[in-house]
Amino acid sequence: MKKPFNVVRKAGAVMVSASLGVLLHAPKAMASEADLVLPDLHSVSFLGGIPGDSLLLWGLAICLFGMVFGAIQYMGIRKLPVHKAMREISELIYETCKTYLITQGKFILILWVLIGAIIVAYFGWLRQMPVDKVVFILVSSLIGILGSYTVAWFGMRINTFANSRTAFASLGGKPFPTYAIPLRAGMSIGMLLISIELFVMLCILLFVRPDYAGPCFIGFAIGESLGASVLRIAGGIFTKIADIGSDLMKIVFKIKEDDARNPGVIADCTGDNAGDSVGPTADGFETYGVTGVALISFILLAIKAPEVQIMLLVWIFAMRLVMILASAFSYWANAALAKMKYANADEMNFEKPLITLVWLTSIVSIVLTYIASYYLISTLGDGTMWWKLASIITCGTIAGALIPELVNRFTSTECAHVRNVVQCSKEGGAALNILSGLVAGNFSAYWMGLAIISLMGAAYGVSTLGLDVMMLAPSVFAFGLVAFGFLSMGPVTIAVDSYGPVTDNAQSVYELSLIETLPNIRQSIQSEFGFQPDFDNAKRYLEANDGAGNTFKATAKPVLIGTAVVGSTTMIFSIIMILTNGLADAAAIEKLSILSPPFLLGLLMGGAVIYWFTGASINAVTTGAYYAVEFIKKNIRLEGVEKASVEDSKKVVEICTKFAQKGMVNLFLTIFFSTLAFACLDSFFFIGYLISIALFGLYQAIFMANAGGAWDNAKKVVETELHAKGTELHDASIVGDTVGDPFKDTSSVALNPIIKFTTLFGLLAIELAIELAPQVAMSLAVVFFALSLLFVHRSFFSMRIKVDEH
Numbered sequence: 001m002k003k004p005f006n007v008v009r010k011a012g013a014v015m016v017s018a019s020l021g022v023l024l025h026a027p028k029a030m031a032s033e034a035d036l037v038l039p040d041l042h043s044v045s046f047l048g049g050i051p052g053d054s055l056l057l058w059g060l061a062i063c064l065f066g067m068v069f070g071a072i073q074y075m076g077i078r079k080l081p082v083h084k085a086m087r088e089i090s091e092l093i094y095e096t097c098k099t100y101l102i103t104q105g106k107f108i109l110i111l112w113v114l115i116g117a118i119i120v121a122y123f124g125w126l127r128q129m130p131v132d133k134v135v136f137i138l139v140s141s142l143i144g145i146l147g148s149y150t151v152a153w154f155g156m157r158i159n160t161f162a163n164s165r166t167a168f169a170s171l172g173g174k175p176f177p178t179y180a181i182p183l184r185a186g187m188s189i190g191m192l193l194i195s196i197e198l199f200v201m202l203c204i205l206l207f208v209r210p211d212y213a214g215p216c217f218i219g220f221a222i223g224e225s226l227g228a229s230v231l232r233i234a235g236g237i238f239t240k241i242a243d244i245g246s247d248l249m250k251i252v253f254k255i256k257e258d259d260a261r262n263p264g265v266i267a268d269c270t271g272d273n274a275g276d277s278v279g280p281t282a283d284g285f286e287t288y289g290v291t292g293v294a295l296i297s298f299i300l301l302a303i304k305a306p307e308v309q310i311m312l313l314v315w316i317f318a319m320r321l322v323m324i325l326a327s328a329f330s331y332w333a334n335a336a337l338a339k340m341k342y343a344n345a346d347e348m349n350f351e352k353p354l355i356t357l358v359w360l361t362s363i364v365s366i367v368l369t370y371i372a373s374y375y376l377i378s379t380l381g382d383g384t385m386w387w388k389l390a391s392i393i394t395c396g397t398i399a400g401a402l403i404p405e406l407v408n409r410f411t412s413t414e415c416a417h418v419r420n421v422v423q424c425s426k427e428g429g430a431a432l433n434i435l436s437g438l439v440a441g442n443f444s445a446y447w448m449g450l451a452i453i454s455l456m457g458a459a460y461g462v463s464t465l466g467l468d469v470m471m472l473a474p475s476v477f478a479f480g481l482v483a484f485g486f487l488s489m490g491p492v493t494i495a496v497d498s499y500g501p502v503t504d505n506a507q508s509v510y511e512l513s514l515i516e517t518l519p520n521i522r523q524s525i526q527s528e529f530g531f532q533p534d535f536d537n538a539k540r541y542l543e544a545n546d547g548a549g550n551t552f553k554a555t556a557k558p559v560l561i562g563t564a565v566v567g568s569t570t571m572i573f574s575i576i577m578i579l580t581n582g583l584a585d586a587a588a589i590e591k592l593s594i595l596s597p598p599f600l601l602g603l604l605m606g607g608a609v610i611y612w613f614t615g616a617s618i619n620a621v622t623t624g625a626y627y628a629v630e631f632i633k634k635n636i637r638l639e640g641v642e643k644a645s646v647e648d649s650k651k652v653v654e655i656c657t658k659f660a661q662k663g664m665v666n667l668f669l670t671i672f673f674s675t676l677a678f679a680c681l682d683s684f685f686f687i688g689y690l691i692s693i694a695l696f697g698l699y700q701a702i703f704m705a706n707a708g709g710a711w712d713n714a715k716k717v718v719e720t721e722l723h724a725k726g727t728e729l730h731d732a733s734i735v736g737d738t739v740g741d742p743f744k745d746t747s748s749v750a751l752n753p754i755i756k757f758t759t760l761f762g763l764l765a766i767e768l769a770i771e772l773a774p775q776v777a778m779s780l781a782v783v784f785f786a787l788s789l790l791f792v793h794r795s796f797f798s799m800r801i802k803v804d805e806h
Contacts, residue, residue, distance in 0.1 A: 046376050052314045059202050062321045066195025066491075069328060073188035074158050077181065080165040081529055085513040090164035092646075093505065096270040096653050097156050100238065101149075101278060103657055108145055108230045111668060115141065115226055115761075118676075119219075122764060126771045136212055137219040143200075144223020144289075148282040151196060152231055155189045155281035155498060156273045163269075163505035167542065170510065171525065173534035175541045176342045178506070179350050180335070182549070183357075186498035187331050189281055190491030191324065197288045198320050205317075218764075221293050225760050228286035229753040232279040233617070233667055236746035238660040239275025240621045242267035243745075244738045245628030245652065251731050253638060257719070258511035261641055263648035264632045267656050269508045274660075275745050276501035276553060280560075283753055284494050287563055288487055290756050292320065294570040295480045301577050302472040308380065315376050319393065319488070322368045327491035330361035346537075350548035351412060354496055355405070358555075361489040362401035366394050369488065381470055391462050392478050395455040396485015396566075400493060402451055403562065404555035410444040411554045411709030413547045413717050417443070421714035421736065422722075429728065430735035433714065437736055441707025441743075445699045448558055448706075452698075456482055456566065472583055476573045483567035486559055493556050500553030507542040514642060540720070547716040554709035557749055561701040564755040565694045571759045572690050575766050579683050591684040602678070602685040606692020609674060610700055613667065613754065614747045616795035620663025621742040623799040628655045659799070666795035667750075670788050675758050677784035679765035680777040686766060690759055697755050701748040708744025711736040 046055050082090075116138050124134040162185035169177035204216050246264035249255060258265050299312050338353040373390040380386060410417045417440035424432035459478040467474035487493070515521060516535050525533045580588040594600045635648050678686045715733035718724050769777050 046311075046314060052310055053206065055314060056202055056206060056317060059317055059321045060199060060206075062324055063195040063199035063202065066191045066324045066328075067199070070154075070188045070192030070195070073184055073191075074154075074161075077158060077161050077165060077185055077188070080161075080169070080181065082164045082168045083513070083515060083525065083529075085515055085518060086164040086167050086509050089509045089512045090160050090505075092266060093163070093269045093273065093509075094157065094160040096266060096650070097160065097273045097278070100270060100274050100653070100657055101153060101156065103661070104231060104234055104278075105149060107234070107661060107664070108149070108227055111226060111230060112141065112145065112223070114669075114672065115222060118764065118768065119222075122768045122771070123215075126768065133212065133215050137215040140216045140219025141223035141226070142219075144220040144225070145227040146223075147196060147200060147220075147289075148224045148227030148231065148285050151189070151193045151285045152227075152278040152282040154192060155277045158185050158188055159273055159277045159498065159502050159505065161185070162502045164509050166502060166506035166545075167510040167513070167538075170506070170538035170541045171515075171533040171535070172531055173537055174344065174346065175348045175350070175537075175545070176339070176345065178503075178541050178545050179338070179342070179348065179353065179548075182499045182502035182506070182545075183335075183354070183495060185502055186495030187327075187491060189498050190284075190494030191328065193281060193285050193494055194288060194320075194324055194327075194490045197285055198317075198324075201289065201292060202317065217293060221290055221760060222764070224286045224289050225753065225757045228282040229668065229757045230664060231282040232753045233746075233750040234660045234664040235271075235274040235276075235279035236742075236750050237617065237620045237624065237663045238656045239268075239271030240741040240746050241624035241628055241656045241659055242271035242652065243741050244621070244625040245632055245656075247734055247738055247741075248625075248629055249632060249636065251734055252633065253636065254726050255638070256511070256725065258508040260512045260514055260643040261638055262632065262636060263644035264628060264652050265508060265512060265644070266649035267628070267652040269505050269512075270653055271656065272501045272504050272508075276504070277498060279749065280497050280556065281494070283560060283749070284490070284497075286753065286756065287560055288320075288490055290571075290760060291480075291483050291487060291563060291567045292316065294567055294574075295477075295484055297574050298477055298480055298570050299471075301574060301582075302477065303470060305470070308470050311377050311380050315373065315389070316484070318372055318376055319369060319484070322372050323365065323488050323490055326365040326368050327361055327489055330357060330364050330489070330492065331495070334360055350545045351408070351414075351551060354499065354548065354552055355408070357492060358401050358404050358489070358496065361492040362397055365397050365488045369393055369397065382466065384466070385470070388462050388465055388467065389481065392459045392481045393485040393488065395459040395462075396482040397488040398485075399452060399455045399482065399562065400486050400489055400559055402455075403448060403558050404496070404552070406444070406448050406451060407555045407558060407706060407709070408551060409447075410440050410706045411713055412551045413713045413721075418710050418713045418717060421710055422717050422733070425714065425718070425729055425732040425736070430732040433711070433732045433736035434739055437707045437711040437714070437740060440710035441703040441705075444706035445703040448562075448702050449699060452562055452566070473573060476569060479566050480570035483563045483570070486563040486566065493559055496552040497556030500549035503542070503545045503549030507546050510539065510542055512643070517642075543716070543720045547713055547720065550709060550712045550716060554705060554744065557705040557744070557752075558702050561698060561705075561748070561752045561755075564752045565698040568690070568694045568755055568759045571763060572687065572694075574763055575683075575687060575690075578766070578770070579687070592687060596684060598682045598685040599688040602682075602688025602690075603692040605678065605685070606689045606694075607696045609671075609689075610693060610696040610751070612792060612795075613671070613751070614700060614704070616667055616670075616792070617663065617747045617750055618742045619796055619799055620659055620667070621746050623801055624656060624659030624663070626801050627659070628652055631655060662799060663795070666791045666798065670791040670795065671754055671758060672761075673784045673788035673791065675762050676765050676768075677781050677788055679762060679769045680772070680781035680784065683766060683769065686762065686769075690762055693758055694755055697751040701751040704743040704748035706744075708740030708742075708748070711740030712744065 123129040166181045246268040334357040373386040421436045424436040463474040463478035715737040718733045
């Protein structure tokens, strides 16, 4: 073998597990670092004699295929025909998005200084690691941030290409192109995102020196988590300030959707990308990375046999590669079927081919999972482990398809709950609209919780069939594999999520371009593009497709939050291994019980933080929306103008950015200091806190996301089916939608990165706390908690709207 691979194999395990600060310098009660060193991957062969490292080299080629796929789709969408008027609007949206993203990038670097200080304090001061390694951790964290930031920028750019191309394609008189272009853009994002993530991890595994590989994973994981948290939370606040500010003008001035005279509309379009494109893309990048790292850490902590460790590590990476191939094949097959069925159709249900894509990818992923598992690990254990482990992953894969199906039952324009919201609005106005939306959200939390519990229960059942011979705590490994399976069709999950912001923006671009009012527009389009525009059907297609986009924006949210919660159990296990001396300390294990007061109090504290976070994030939206509405009402011009001024539009964007930043500071720093405080206070209190954050966060996020989705599509039904724009019924549906906006696109989605960041950063925080003297740790707990209370206070009072004297 070439030298780089021999060097890496000496400590292939430690490099990943140490990424969480758990194994790089394990406590003395734990196994030493030498005990966790992985033998040469070249010593274990797969697929008829191919060494493990050589097999992973082929994985790099598959990652390059995914990147090329994404790049080709990007260039293809960019070259699609588009009218100048529509292109100008999409480029204006891009410019405002670019300004926003640059602002967020600077903000992330400021927060990185705080994280960097903790890294330096722990590894440099307490662990006395050489300076060059500490620097390497810091640089690697910047690489992690850059990864999240880069894929977020790519997603924003391709979506702003796709929105104008989709709007223009609707003029052709057929619905199919308005479906195909957004999905094509989404697949480009999904394939590129997963491929880059996996490529980086494989490069670390194959090429980085063993004594630097661990620090590389430490920095990379924390960096991508930080980037995703900021972009997801700030984007969620920004987009809903703009959305509410724009939507309320329809009630106040009785103007149409996306009226070009409304200076809030450009900000709304910017927000669609900031909240529904930039945020989810960065979030997805981090989710796939952190989940994989958590599983790898478990393998190295809980499995003693080096050969088993190697086989499972290579198998996990192979499953990720299968995910890329399954998604590409399913997309092409589904595209061919959809084209045959709908290419010349005058009407189509936009949701059906998307549902078909999800289920097709799920089935293909399951089949390939069993096939690949048989060929890779059929000799593992007693010879039955291959189908048992494949079955556990399949539970997660089924969840990845079943959860979107359940989401459809609560948020689709065709579902009973959305119809109930509409019917209640007819007689009860906004009041019954809101109450019926809350009903939909609460019912959805029950059914999705039941689905997740059932599939996790099935995975647990399989884990009892002999996995304990190979590892400690096989049920924890099973739950980690379920989370892994959630992501087994990752590119498609990202694609259907990205579908929504494109369809939403396409409708806005159409209206803002004033395409119908341009002089000699029919003749111009005929001469330049070779067809007669169909304006009536174009608007109808775009509105109906926006409804499908709303539904599928909602489907990815519970998948990602479910992944965060299920996957967090694996990371929490790493902490438990430290505190219980590898599950050998019976007295410590007894403290992980509700009979232990610190643990119980930690459970209660986690719930309190989740409810504060929900309130604080909604408050940031409420305050920003107040000032946006105030500005728009004072400056909107409805007479004598066709469009709002660019200056007024930029001012609304500025308001949104300002309050997104202010809200983000308070939210993030509260979580940051709370994590440090509780880790220093008591280790078992902290375990209870992390578990509670995950469980409360799961149900709060599902409830809020689906209630918001129901309100959103109830408004869409009123507009597209009942043709009731401008009526009291429409006003009631708008009120419900504005309540649902921060529910579904701010608070619920932000809980996903918060759960992951808290658990990931918590692994480092608990290591830091363990190293401190008890008196010092307690003193720091008091200081950090006081700082967290300061930002909790600021999250309302620094954002408070000035109250009138009278």
